[in-house]
Amino acid sequence: MSRPARIRLNPVGETVEAAPGSALADALAAAGVEFPCGGRGACRGCRVRTDGAALPVTPADELKLSAAERAAGWRLACQARVPGDLTLELRQWAGVVLADESPFAFEPADGLGLAVDVGTTTVVAQLLDRATGRVLGTRTMVNPQARWGADVMSRLCSALAPAGRVRLTLAIRDAIGKMIESLLEAAPGVAPVTGAVLVGNTAMHHLFLGHDVTPLAGMPFEAREPGPGRLSGVDLAWPARARGAEVVFLPVLGGFVGSDILAVILATGLGTPGGPAAAADLGTNGELVVRFGDRIWVASTAAGPAFEGARIGQGMRAAAGAIDRVEVEARGFRAHVIGGGEARGLCGSGLVDAVACGLALGGVDETGRLLHGPLAVAPGVAVSQKDLRELQLAKGAIAAGLRILAEEAGLAPWPGGPLWLAGAFGNSLSADSARRIGLLPDWASDVRPAGNAALLGAKFALGMPGMGRAVIETLLPRITHVALERRPDFHDLFAEAMFLPVPAGVGGGTEIR
16 A cells, blocks of 8 residues: 655645545545635636646646746646645735634533634634633633635535535534534543533534534525524534533524524624624624614624735735735835744735725726726735726625614614624734725714633533523623525615715725826
8 A cells, every 4th residue: 555645835834645646626625725626627716836847737737827837836726636745825814813812701610621713714713610610721722613614505416416515514523522522622621511602603503413404505594593502512423521512503693604693692782682783793694783771683694704814816814924904105015024024915804995095096996996906915915806806896895784784673874873784804814904995884983802712602601591592592682693695785885885985085006006
């Protein structure tokens, strides 16, 4: 039997093994590499560079990569086979993930507890001492389901067949089990895990629990099994110290609005009756909340992965080498690069800044047309016309959704109140730039970062009697899910929200360097 090929991954410095002749994507997916189009060779998101000509050029490489890129050794990993030992430079770079450490109210209990945010892109798990509420450890990883696509719909399509659903369910369950094993190995003592709370959007909820996802893949996009999923550590084949754990995946709120937003409501205090307030999780599946009095309205909208750098020509996650902030300087751009050094690409917050600066300099018109060619943000990094269209689609979906929820709550015009932004993108986003491009409405003057509110809300539930069962059952009847796609004016509002507000006095003649 031939020995496995060893694949060195730079710059992370990891080495993985794979059988010669096997799909390179399988080995890289296990190491956390994402495949935004689901491995169909339809995008450029899984680019890798090889030493020499180790990987042959495929038809997809010829279609998606320029001649210069191919000559430099770039290939699409999803189309390649493992020829033998390899050294690869990954175009994707591991980013900083928000791992909440905020104090929270809790009722002391025996043993250890787990809070898990099952994100579409990233999974975050924390181990806690249930007697003190102290965080004992945190683990993060790329959701292994990214092997089947960066967005929710790609994964649902892969899970329509029973065999596909089993693959995606086992992938996420196995990944979380390994995270728990790592947490327990590093934790002091031998106390058992007695409880675990998981949160995620509706697709993540269904795929973790193994539910049929067919109702989510077409109109009216409503879950047949929205309730909490209750399992045990035995059911999930978790490590021995976690086998006796009571495991609950909190319920979804309607459509694609999942328990991650229920957790945001708990963490931000929006579940308590009060004045106007809103929250938004601006991820691939944009989820929105408005509270007024004792009622809460929620909605989801398919923003797409542009906010996370996917489907952007030179997009990447917020990590070393990513441009995360852009400012106007002497009629040009000044870019900030995470970690310093040479810019490798743009993350979501940098993309929003770049377009806001392009508007201020007159290089972009209200329709989103680039008037003087790509926005050259830094040497070798530019925003293309396609990139700008992707951002317009994402921001249009969010802006239209917020407007509709405010109208449903009778808050048009908005009388004032905070807007909480949850998640890594929301915490790095410039509120000024977001308002300039129309991503956030003009009324959003009190914008507050909420950190990883989904994870914090999971801990809130973990610390409540019965892991939040009574509190959540009281809260759910006050929440109204608004199906945006059923509003007859949604598409008109969405199209209107795709326009970009050009600053007064700015014309199309300003040159951009």
